[in-house]
Amino acid sequence: MKISEVIAVYKRKGLPEREALILIAKYLRKSKEYILAHDDMECPDEVLKLLDKRLSGYPLQYILGEVEFYGRTFYISEGVLIPRWETEGLVELAIKYIKEYNLKNLIDIGLGSGIIAVTLALETGVFIYGTDVSKKALEVARKNADRYGIKCDFRLGAFADPFVEIWDNIEMVVSNPPYVRSDVKLQKELSYEPPEALFAGPEGLDFYKEFFKKYKIDGKIVLMEIGHDQGNALRELTGGKIIKDLAGKDRYLVVNRKE
Ligand code: SAM
Ligand code: GLN
Known part of the structure; x- marks a missing residue:
């Protein structure tokens, strides 16, 4: 799935766009701006696991470590x-x-x-x-x-x-x-x-x-x-x-x- 689609899918599931973007950017070690400008890239499967974890209520700060x-x-x-x-x-x-x-x-x-x-x-x-x-x-x-x-x-x-x-x-x-x-x-x-x-x-x-x-x-x-x-x-x-x-x-x- 492309990053833009992933963001849209998780938004429908209830994950704010901003949080999805922060997690994707963190995983790929890029800025949020970079991700937005390249949101037709394929999204790695590991990122979906992070998004699911967040969606289940696990605190964003613990996933980010900061x-x-x-x-x-x-x-x-x-x-x-x-x-x-x-x-x-x-x-x-x-x-x-x-x-x-x-x-x-x-x-x-x-x-x-x-x-x-x-x-x-x-x-x-x-x-x-x-x-x-x-x-x-x-x-x-x-x-x-x-x-x-x-x-x-x-x-x-x-x-x-x-x-x-x-x-x-x-x-x-x-x-x-x-x-x-x-x-x-x-x-x-x-x-x-x-x-x-x-x-x-x-x-x-x-x-x-x-x-x-x-x-x-x-x-x-x-x-x-x-x-x-x-x-x-x-x-x-x-x-x-x-x-x-x-x-x-x-x-x-x-x-x-x-x-
Ligand atoms: N100061 C941090 C903050 O404001 O984010 C953490 C505050 S947290 C509400 C309370 C902290 O006190 C925890 O890290 C806990 O392990 C520690 N704690 C609980 N009882 C304590 C005690 N009797 N003496 C020292 N530390 C204690
Ligand atoms: N304000 C925190 C909470 O309600 C409690 C923090 C604390 O016990 N010092 O989750």
């Missing part, structure tokens, strides 16, 4: 959470605090692909410590840190446990932790993502409860992404401030113990 975040391209792979747009808001808030207080040492708990850590290092020059309980996440985060040559120290482990010896030097904690309630039934596309990146107990609050119980945060700023219906509970738990995302939903928790 994802955009805050204007940059990052590696991503199965087993690691695909970055969400809300997290760019977390990064913007972090940048504001880093500049306002001239911060130098931060920790990102739950690195995932490392998008928060790498972006903050690149945007502000801070040194980033980072942890994740997932080996796969740590591997991808390190790959992204190398890709951009940032100064960092990423370790496998829960919360800030791998960095107890330098906890006092850490000025700010940033985290997009798991916060989905364990009884939530995920839509198909999300079911391909690692459960330990998403679920956090019956109210989705387990991570926050454990962190604030375990760590002394005097003199530090803690900035975390939260679920849209968790603002009240977390304000009560921490005495912090809740900030809304671009969609007008409660999304970020700030506990500022510098003031």
Whole structure:
């Protein structure tokens, strides 16, 4: 089948033209523009398998192995959470605090692909410590840190446990932790993502409860992404401030113990 026909056939099956084009271009290692200009070429059978995989709900980003975040391209792979747009808001808030207080040492708990850590290092020059309980996440985060040559120290482990010896030097904690309630039934596309990146107990609050119980945060700023219906509970738990995302939903928790 010619590429133009393949695109038309898959569009009828429900795959957006843009996605088909991105996948074909990726497979043939050409630009989308090149493919459009040569769409009378025969389409290799392997491409049809990729298109079928996407059509079945498998995330586009995992097929491509790359994802955009805050204007940059990052590696991503199965087993690691695909970055969400809300997290760019977390990064913007972090940048504001880093500049306002001239911060130098931060920790990102739950690195995932490392998008928060790498972006903050690149945007502000801070040194980033980072942890994740997932080996796969740590591997991808390190790959992204190398890709951009940032100064960092990423370790496998829960919360800030791998960095107890330098906890006092850490000025700010940033985290997009798991916060989905364990009884939530995920839509198909999300079911391909690692459960330990998403679920956090019956109210989705387990991570926050454990962190604030375990760590002394005097003199530090803690900035975390939260679920849209968790603002009240977390304000009560921490005495912090809740900030809304671009969609007008409660999304970020700030506990500022510098003031
Ligand atoms: N920071 C990435 C982002 O924003 O795209 C990933 C966020 S994902 C929602 C949460 C991450 O935290 C997952 O990579 C998961 O493995 C990790 N994680 C879960 N519990 C953790 C804990 N107690 N300590 C450290 N990492 C944890
Ligand atoms: N916003 C994500 C979702 O609903 C959850 C991310 C998280 O738990 N940190 O899929």
